Amino acid sequence: MLGAMNDAPPLTRDDFRRLTPLATAEAIPPPDRIWSDADWRLIGHGHKSADMDDKWNALAQGHRLYLHRSWTGRGIYEAEFAQVAGGWQIVAAVVEGNRGSYRRHEDAYETALLEALIDGKLLGVYDGPGHQRLARIRAKLGMT
Numbered sequence: 294m295l296g297a298m299n300d301a302p303p304l305t306r307d308d309f310r311r312l313t314p315l316a317t318a319e320a321i322p323p324p325d326r327i328w329s330d331a332d333w334r335l336i337g338h339g340h341k342s343a344d345m346d347d348k349w350n351a352l353a354q355g356h357r358l359y360l361h362r363s364w365t366g367r368g369i370y371e372a373e374f375a376q377v378a379g380g381w382q383i384v385a386a387v388v389e390g391n392r393g394s395y396r397r398h399e400d401a402y403e404t405a406l407l408e409a410l411i412d413g414k415l416l417g418v419y420d421g422p423g424h425q426r427l428a429r430i431r432a433k434l435g436m437t
Contacts, residue, residue, distance in 0.1 A: 301338065303337055303338045303339055303353065304338065304339030304340070304341055304351075304352055305352070306352060306354075308339075308341060308352075309341065309350055309352070309361075309366065310366065311366035312350070312352070312359070312361050312366045312368065313361075313365075313366050313367050313368060314368045315367075315368040315369070315371065315387065315388075315389045315390075315391075316389065316390075316391040316394060317389065317390035317391040318371065318387040318388075318389070318390065319387060319388055319389075319390035319397070320385070320386070320387055321386050321387065321388050321400045321403045321404050321407070322386070322400055322401075322404050323372070323382070323383035323384060323385065323386045323404070324383055324386075324404055324405075324407065324408040324423065326382065326383075326408060326422065326423075327377060327379050327380045327381065327382050328374075328380050328381045328382070328411075329379075329380045329381075330380055330381070332380065332381070332416055333374065333380065333381040335415055335416055336351075336353060336358060336374075336381075336411060336415045336416070337353045338353075338415075339351045339352045339353055339415075340414045340415055342363035345364075347363060347414075348362060348363055348364070349361070349362065349363055349410060349414050350362075350363050350366075351410070351411075351414055351415055356373060356374045356375060357371060357372070357373050357374070358370075358371065358372045358374065358411070359371055360372075360407070360410055360414075365394075367389065367394055367395070368389065369388065369389045369395055370386065370387070370388055370389075370403075370407050370410070371386065371387050372385070372386045372407060372411075373385040373386070383407075386404070386407060388403045388407070398434075399434075401430055402427070402430050402431075402434070405423055405426040405427040405430050406423075406427055407423075408422065408423030408426065408427075409421075409423035409424045409426075409427045410423075411423065412424060
């Protein structure tokens with residue numbers, strides 16, 4: 294499935310019904326991780342939810358990744374990538390801070406969720422470091 298996305302052009306804002314920017318951007322620590330050049334090519338293609346069970350859309354413009362809720366189009370995360378030795382790293386990240394539109398958690402949780410979304414939605418990996426970190430944090434917080 295991900296290989297087929299390689300042949301498709303990257304998604305653009307025109308591919309989505311509506312996307313709204315973050316109302317209140319709050320900085321979070323970027324994941325301490327380097328994605329490979331091949332990973333970055335897949336991340337750059339973006340992700341459009343296929344059905345109602347898929348809650349996320351992703352769009353890359355330049356070196357910035359935008360993650361939006363699929364039903365509302367609200368922006369929840371933005372991540373700025375930079376090329377570094379060995380691949381690509383997030384150098385700055387923000388999460389929606391407006392508690393009226395997003396139930397924001399502690400920074401460590403938001404950082405892990407951002408990483409897990411990149412792995413799952415854009416790379417098709419659901420047992421990688423982001424998901425493992427997120428599972429540990431959820432267990433610590435008593436979340437199921």
